[in-house]
Amino acid sequence: MDWAERWRKRGPLWLFCLKPLSWLYWLGWRLRPRGAPESLGAPVLSVGNLSVGGTGKSPVVRLLAARAKAAGLQPAVLLRGYGAAAGPRPLAVALGKGPRAGVRASGDEAQEHAAMPGLQVWIGKDRVAAGRAALAHGAACLVLDDGFQRRGQLARNLDLLLADWRDLQLGEQLLPAGPWREPWSQAAQAGALLLSNAPPELGPAKLSAALPAAWAGLPLFRLQRLPAGLREWPSGRRLPLSRLRKRTVLALSGLGRPQSFEDSLMALGARPIPWRFKDHHRFSLRELERPPQDAALVVTTAKDAARLPLGWIPRRPVWILELRARVTPERPFWAMVDRALGARPRKRKHP
Numbered sequence: 001m002d003w004a005e006r007w008r009k010r011g012p013l014w015l016f017c018l019k020p021l022s023w024l025y026w027l028g029w030r031l032r033p034r035g036a037p038e039s040l041g042a043p044v045l046s047v048g049n050l051s052v053g054g055t056g057k058s059p060v061v062r063l064l065a066a067r068a069k070a071a072g073l074q075p076a077v078l079l080r081g082y083g084a085a086a087g088p089r090p091l092a093v094a095l096g097k098g099p100r101a102g103v104r105a106s107g108d109e110a111q112e113h114a115a116m117p118g119l120q121v122w123i124g125k126d127r128v129a130a131g132r133a134a135l136a137h138g139a140a141c142l143v144l145d146d147g148f149q150r151r152g153q154l155a156r157n158l159d160l161l162l163a164d165w166r167d168l169q170l171g172e173q174l175l176p177a178g179p180w181r182e183p184w185s186q187a188a189q190a191g192a193l194l195l196s197n198a199p200p201e202l203g204p205a206k207l208s209a210a211l212p213a214a215w216a217g218l219p220l221f222r223l224q225r226l227p228a229g230l231r232e233w234p235s236g237r238r239l240p241l242s243r244l245r246k247r248t249v250l251a252l253s254g255l256g257r258p259q260s261f262e263d264s265l266m267a268l269g270a271r272p273i274p275w276r277f278k279d280h281h282r283f284s285l286r287e288l289e290r291p292p293q294d295a296a297l298v299v300t301t302a303k304d305a306a307r308l309p310l311g312w313i314p315r316r317p318v319w320i321l322e323l324r325a326r327v328t329p330e331r332p333f334w335a336m337v338d339r340a341l342g343a344r345p346r347k348r349k350h351p
Contacts, residue, residue, distance in 0.1 A: 018177035025175050029182060037155040040131050043073065043141045043341050044156040048148025050187060051179040053256035053279075055162040056196055056225050058112060058303070059325035061145045064337065065119055068141040071341050074120070076134035078154075079145035081123025083107040083280045090124035090133045103306045108280060109145065111306035127154045141341060149181060151189065158340035161190035162223060164257075165198040168212070185214045192336060194223040194327060219336065221327050225260065227268055228324035232317065233305055239319060244299070245269035250291050250316075252300040254281035254307065261301055264321065270299070282307050288314070 045064050049055045061077055068075040074096075081091070084107040093099060093106040094114035103111050106123055114121045120139050122130040127150055131142050144154065148161060167179050174180050187193065193215060198207055208220055230239040244265065251262050251272035256279040265272040273293050277283070288309070291298075297317040300308070305320045327333045 019173075022174040022177040026183070029174075033152075035152040037152055038128050039155040040128070040135060040142070042131075042135055042139070043068075044131070044144065044154055044158075045141070045337070045340055046144040046147035046156040046159045047162065048144070048146050048160070049162045050148065050182050050184070051163065051167045052175065052181060053164075053179060054260065055164050056194075056223055056325055057146055057162055058109060059225055059323055060160065060162065060194065060223070060327070061143050062113065062116055062119075063325045063327070064143050065113075065116065067334070067337055068143070068341060069118055071338070073141040073341060074118075074139050075141045075143055076120035076122060076131075076137075076139035077110075077113045077143045077145055078122050078124075078127050078130045078134065078147075079110060079113070080125055081107045081110055083282075084110070084123055089126065090122045090130035092120070092122055092133070092137070094119060094121040095137055096120055108303050108306040112302050113145070115302070148190070158337065159189065159191045160194055161187055161192070161218070162194045162196070163187075164196050172212070184212045187212070187215045187218065190218060191340075192219040192221060192333075194221050196223040196225070198222060219332070221329065221333050224326045224328070225264070225323045226326055227264060227321060229322040231320040231322065233300075233308065233320055234310070234318075241268055243319075244321075247271065247297065248273065248295045249319075250275045250293070250295045250298045252283075252288075252298050252304060252318075253277070254283070254304050255279055255301065261321070264323065265299060272299070280307075283309060283312075285309055285312055288312055 047057050047060050065075040065077060085104050087105060091101060093101045093110040096118050099111055099114040110121050110123050113119060120134050120137060122134050124130040127144060131154055134142060170178050172180060172184050208216060227241055230241050232239060246269055248271040249265065251265055252275045253261050254277040255261060258276045262272045262274055273295055275292055297319060299319045299321055302320055302322055
């Protein structure tokens with residue numbers, strides 16, 4: 001069971017034991033030094049969240065990077081590089097022509113971004129230093145992956161806050177009693193809210209009214225993660241999504257919220273058998289030879305595929321399900337992004 005599920009199933013004993021630790025966490029958060037953000041003279045778009053676990057940041061980051069490219073701006077993605085080996089920082093994982101550093105050096109999320117053509121990718125805790133390095137290599141726009149908690153480093157033109165409707169139902173419980181990194185009041189510092197998994201029957205007015213009071217004034221958009229394609233591992237050969245229909249598959253994942261991945265497979269007509277590991281888990285050959293059940297094939301995510309051992313010779317086909325982000329309503333969202341980029345709105349489809 002992942003942490004998101006544990007929080008949803010918590011009982012009074014859970015809260016009784018962990019609430020004091022949440023108070024200590026809050027005290028540490030209050031005492032954390034906060035500096036004045038620095039501007040580097042280029043448009044900066046930030047994607048982040050208040051909660052732990054996957055809320056769809058990576059697909060949104062690539063969506064914004066594609067928009068910047070369409071506006072004629074060379075984009076660079078800046079991220080911490082969770083799970084990367086120690087080494088010099090900032091580290092250029094990609095300079096527009098695919099990965100130039102391996103997954104051990106960069107972490108899995110950076111590898112997923114680096115596969116996007118024409119994209120710079122830099123890792124390092126210091127986003128200002130990474131931003132300077134990217135600009136020195138020709139970048140004209142910076143996109144921060146998981147940048148909300150680093151508001152004191154780099155000034156940004158647009159701060160997008162992502163949230164999962166299901167997390168809101170847990171109440172405002174800070175770590176470790178709940179999933180929240182910061183109090184809900186901090187959402188007011190964002191430029192817009194992208195909400196996923198909200199009930200479709202709630203219209204804009206009712207959905208906005210159901211949000212915490214501190215979130216009420218934010219421009220509100222719905223976020224969906226939709227299947228974008230299917231690839232064979234390790235060849236990269238493209239396959240139609242229809243190949244998943246009525247197939248029983250092993251859903252291999254090392255994610256913070258594996259249920260979302262498994263739900264995507266079910267929506268495509270597959271019957272997934274969960275094969276779960278902890279978030280960012282580095283798969284071993286021994287583990288991969290011991291699936292929980294047998295199935296005709298394995299399906300995993302692009303993020304997880306970056307951590308598959310190259311020496312693995314699977315006994316069954318391995319496919320990668322690629323996801324894309326969709327934000328609605330589209331017109332006001334892209335108008336807001338274009339303003340942040342300094343681009344004039346164009347009469348064309350979004351990337």
